[in-house]
Amino acid sequence: MKLRLIEKSDLDLFVQNLINDYQVDGVKRKEGSFLYGSIKSPEELCLDFDCTVIPPKKYFLPPEETLFQFTSSPALQVTPVMESNPFILFGVHPYDIKAINQMDRIFARGVPDPHYLKRREAALIIGVDPTKVAPRSFWADMGAATVSEGFDLMLTDIGESFIVEIGSNKGRSLLEQHAKPRPATRNEARERVGIRSRISHICKKRGFAFPKREIPTLLEHSWKKFFWEEQASKCLSCGTCNLVCPTCYCFDVQDNIDLDLVHGERVRRWDGCLLHDFAKVATGENFRETRASRYRHRFYRKGLYLFRLLDDMACVGCGRCASACLPDIADPVNLFNKLREDEK
Amino acid sequence: MDKPRVAFFDFASCEGCQLQVINLEEDLLQVVGAVEVVSFREAMKGHSDDYDIAFVEGSITRHSDEERLEGIRRCAKVLVALGSCAALGGINCLKNFHDQEYVKKLVYGDKALLYETYPARPLKAVVPVDFEIPGCPINRNEFAMVVKAFLLGKKPEIPNFPVCVECKMAENICVFEKGMTCMGPVTRAGCGACCVTEGSFCWGCRGLVDDPNADSQRDVLATHGLSVQDVLGKFRLYTGFSEVAK
């Protein structure tokens, strides 16, 4: 692995050069929190954030997107809408990259979804190692402290400079054309290892009180527990835990038509399995009518169902759900620990 | 297909919802092209009792309103409650928490006897209502959506999930993070979380979702420093007529 280095003082120039040539999005501050948004000047870009409110999935699976436009008269006609404008996503933490990698697999498996895949292909991802840990994060325990793929460049702040790991050829030429990197020395590379392990160590303060690989088995025999009802009695069915999760991708599809009743579009938008009508069908039957059944479904999906599909849990430990859930019942760490406790 | 004949009516309200219909601007011209408006007192002279769809704004606050509403119900094939006053009782129900005689005296003093009033209520407390477009005021795009649904023979779909969903989609910072409190978790979406987006918090103007977890919401508000009285106040602001608020 060849590591490069750019001086911190050169970073603004690098960002500015990118802005000149590309649409650049990155993390910005808003009201004391962090959000991804369009970066118009290097000062706006924030790299020492702990965690964003909404994960970067919005770039590949937007909250609402048009699948196609239609005209219903004089002749039926449809025009697909697929966006593939190249852009740079600057500043993605490894756990979010891990989530994107998972989502890539979901949208490519079986019938591939080009609406997602084209957006994904158009993106250059510049990762950054966290320098701060959000209060509810536990990505270190989820094995998401580092990733080996899914980025074009990966930055690590080592004090006066950034170590840059090249993850793809596109990343390499982006770096060479827009910055003045020099090879990192062995010492500097070692420093990166040290910094990474220090931050992981801080993050490890939160995590499971038992090996996380036991979660699927734990779930396998927890289905009938009263535990779910007890927890879910506080659930607002607000879907917040779904919407802020980087590994949740369920969506609803609807038609919007203009007032002329001729032109319109079919759109998809974020949906959430915690919402009351998620599994409700036209006859009125609801396959997950109770709060408890929906609440349980989410944890099974994270810890067991997708594990069966992906051989990995569909949780990367960002802790977004935990900090966004108002009654504070969505935190996987608390939940699985409690469930395990209950076991004994 | 014959153009559906549409009429607008109002009871105790601020008429802000009908104003939203006018505020459709150019789209309004399209709407009036697609339907035949036979009655719209706020914007036109003339009236007819022959209509298919009645959009009714406002709460019912006196016996004489009931007769008029029943008349409208008899004429209309479809009766739509327009806005929170009509759909939920809305802000008008704030007066229900006081003795009605006291209320009259407070405002009209010794002339109180001249004024008729009883506790405010939504339309559905008096006649069957086919659809409700909640909101104080209504979201004009939602109104347009309902009109289009009727034209297409579709059932209008008003969201049955809480405002938090749209709030997340709008990438707002949750107001609880900012030290305020919010009714979003139990309030029916459809407004695009506009209040939070504009820097305020959700007041609950669209009423509750079908299956709100009111108890949990009360707990959440209490954990964020609201007294029992304040929590009650939050629920009563718009949904005073419903049981959960009591």
Next chain:
Amino acid sequence: MSTEKIIKVNHVTRVEGHGNIHIKIRDGMVEECQWQVVEAPRFFEAMLRGRKWYELAHITSRICGICSIGHTITSLKATEAAMGVALSEQTEKFRRLLIHAENLQSHILHLGYLVLPDLLRVPSIIPLASTHKDEVLLVVRLHRLANEMSDLVGGRTTHPQRPVVGGFTKWPTTEELETLRQRLADSVPDVEAVASLIKSLAGELPQFIRETEYIGLTSADEYALYDGDIASTDGGTWPVDNYKEITNEYLVPHSTAKFTRHKRDSYMVGALARLNLNYDQLTPKAKQVAETFGLRPINCNPFMNNIAQLVEVAHSIEDSIRLIDDLLKNGIKDEKPSVSIRAGRGSAAVEVPRGILFHEYEYNKDGECVWANCVIPTNQNHANIQKDLEALVPEIKDRPQEEIELTAEMLVRAYDPCISCSTHCIFL
């Protein structure tokens, strides 16, 4: 043979709220002539009791959808007066801008959607969409601009969200303001076009004069809308706190609304009153519009209120541009409102589209409202409408019934009454 003309217009159309006109003329004698308000009372005073200081503007905004911005701002000012909240210059400028936005919204709505059909003798704007397409699109364009301006500054066209006690929750960006400024500047030809359209039809406005008292805010610094003292064309100025000396509300049996009187039996508020009081402070463009119609103070034809509104449209556009330039020059700061809750009583007045509006509140130490009073412009106008009708009907009593009916309706509509507000008056 005795002749009888009975005019019963129940629920006058193209006004906000429910009002009736009852006229009976027998053998050339006016036997009955009444303006009745039959709106369902809503009792806002009772609703406000016990509610929190930050909720009052939200609740009183619901008094009226059309003047919701005016109610919001008056309410905020009253709460701020009660609690001694200081406002930044930026806040006051944006509030002025927001009031202009509402003035535009409301006046254009009134002139374009409600009055224009009368002048063209059609029941509503709908048929005009095919017969006068360009004119309708013109009105719609201006209305949209006014609404988008309200949206941008207030956070919603109706029931604004951004203005709160002590300031705003969110400010427009520099770019947004620049765009708005451009759009306002570009709209001037549209206003001129509306003016000449109305000019071409102004012959349809009845020539009717009745002297009365005109009341409104006045200020040394500007054409008073946001702030000032109370003034009367009969002479005198009063601080806002003394508003009850002016309004003297009383009840009449045939109406659910309250009536007011000052020195005479009745007085008028609204655009015409403001223009009669503060003509000199109008912007040049506004004065130019007034000139075209020969509208000069003191004008005592209530039908000219429509023209006064048109003059104010020009004024609000021009003054908004000035305000925006001022704001842009200073740069938009991200100010956060700060309020310390305390017990107290405060009153406020703002010139809203239909005239002077008063709110007065009393709070306890927890910031809960214990007492409230709102005096609404249309309320203040009811008595004047009644007096005008009494003077107008004998003048036209020999005309055909339909014409008497239309003229009476046009008179009521000229006041642009906001009846649904007017019953929400609160007084103890």
Next chain:
Amino acid sequence: MNQPMLEDSPYLPKWAEITRIEQLTESEKLFEMRLVSGEPLGHTSGQFVELSVMGIGEAPISISSAPTENDVFELAIRKVGNLTTAIHSSVTGDRVGIRGPFGTHFPVEEAKGKDLLFVAGGIGLIPLRSFIRFVLDHRDEYGEVMILFGARNPSERLFLHELEQWEKREDIIYLDSVDKSGPGWKGNVGVITTLFSKIHVDSSRTYCIVVGPPVMYRFVILEAKAKGIPDRQIFLSLERKMKCGIGKCGHCQINHLYVCQDGPVFRYTDIFDLEEAL
């Protein structure tokens, strides 16, 4: 990121023209359609399509005709919501959108040479009819054929004309029942499971194919097991809410399975121990 890039969106429908409409019951209609492109639909019995009307939306609908029926296919649709109502008001010659066919199919090949026991409840007959018709068209390739059909009441019975023919045929056994009798009904009254006592099966060579409302499965499967039919020879078709049909939107998920892709037809042994499946 090396997966093949499809240029075409899998969400784009193809156009089909409605060629014939037949009212089946008060709330169900049969629609015969043909793809405008002239290609055959190319389905196997048990699969479904996503049917759409622009401006209204989309819904999963089983293909009711046998794959062998040339270039037309049939959908039988109950009017329950937006899309289904819109379809019910369409007329011959109208065009609709079709995506698919999607999903798994009945064991058409596997069951060749074996006996078949079809159990249909209500509109469960719609997808089963495709297989039944295929079997009847290829009668000599299968062993015994038994059809059990249950409806809530006589007026809800679909495909009456076909039912009559099946009843008359000597080479199959057809039995039916209604939960509640109605005017003119002279047949069996009782839930569908009561029909099981009237048939004899050679359990080891019988394939039992069940389609009906969710509540029916548990009881019918018990009866089938009581007859000794091996679990792996029981097949059923599940219904769940669907939005995409291609295993993405998450609405139809049961455990790790997406009903739209891994189903709707399942072998009983693949799902009997899955929570929420039955």
